[in-house]
Amino acid sequence: MSIQSNLNTIKTSLPEHVTLVAVSKTKPVPDLMEAYNAGQRIFGENKIQEMVDKYDEMPKDIQWHMIGHVQSNKVKFMAPFVTLIHGVDSLKLLEQINKHALKNNRSIDCLLQIYIAEEESKFGLDENELNELLSSPEFKEMKNIRILGLMGMATFTEDQNQIKKEFTHLKSIFDSLKHINGYGKNALECVSTISMGMSGDYKLAIECGSTMVRIGSSIFGGR
Numbered sequence: 409m410s411i412q413s414n415l416n417t418i419k420t421s422l423p424e425h426v427t428l429v430a431v432s433k434t435k436p437v438p439d440l441m442e443a444y445n446a447g448q449r450i451f452g453e454n455k456i457q458e459m460v461d462k463y464d465e466m467p468k469d470i471q472w473h474m475i476g477h478v479q480s481n482k483v484k485f486m487a488p489f490v491t492l493i494h495g496v497d498s499l500k501l502l503e504q505i506n507k508h509a510l511k512n513n514r515s516i517d518c519l520l521q522i523y524i525a526e527e528e529s530k531f532g533l534d535e536n537e538l539n540e541l542l543s544s545p546e547f548k549e550m551k552n553i554r555i556l557g558l559m560g561m562a563t564f565t566e567d568q569n570q571i572k573k574e575f576t577h578l579k580s581i582f583d584s585l586k587h588i589n590g591y592g593k594n595a596l597e598c599v600s601t602i603s604m605g606m607s608g609d610y611k612l613a614i615e616c617g618s619t620m621v622r623i624g625s626s627i628f629g630g631r
């Protein structure tokens with residue numbers, strides 16, 4: 409199957425309120441261009457240097473999403489152009505993003521990554537850490553970031569009930585966030601996005617309330 413037909417199959421299966429991030433990590437520019445020429449404009453990468461290289465080479469109407477774990481000292485390289493950073497998991501990182509957004513005279517949209525899996529290897533905040541972050545004075549001072557919502561990754565397992573439980577957990581944290589008033593913070597006014605679901609589990613994720621799916625191998629083939 410071609411990239412174009414994979415993309416079309418997936419796009420027609422998505423409800424209108426769900427945004428597709430085409431995860432193009434490790435794939436060469438001609439593969440991304442095939443998706444671009446088929447109409448795809450949102451691409452997800454998990455390494456900053458790779459995303460910067462592709463940004464330099466490719467059309468400028470692409471929206472670049474950073475979906476991987478971000479090291480604070482590399483934020484500056486993507487700050488001029490990144491559209492959405494999915495994997496924000498600490499106040500320290502948020503401070504760096506805010507600082508470099510300011511330097512570039514812009515605001516950068518972020519998702520806070522929540523730890524929902526039963527795997528040590530996955531990153532993210534737990535509910536307490538999330539609340540601590542959102543209620544910290546440092547967070548309230550940040551003027552150049554917007555928190556659009558949450559991101560999570562389920563455990564890598566065949567057990568659909570387990571995955572469903574984890575997605576439902578993320579959705580419930582998301583719903584509680586939308587009802588928070590006490591933070592009184594501009595950065596939280598735009599909470600609307602819940603990024604969950606990959607090639608293997610995006611249909612289940614959508615059933616559980618996802619509004620943004622990150623799909624790689626089902627579009628571009630295995631890595």
Ligand SMILES: *Cc1c(COP(=O)(O)O)cnc(C)c1O
Nearest residue numbers: 431454475606607622623624625
């Ligand atoms: C690689 C990756 C994806 C896409 O995975 P596929 O199984 O290829 O669809 C989604 N989210 C994150 C954070 C990733 O690193």
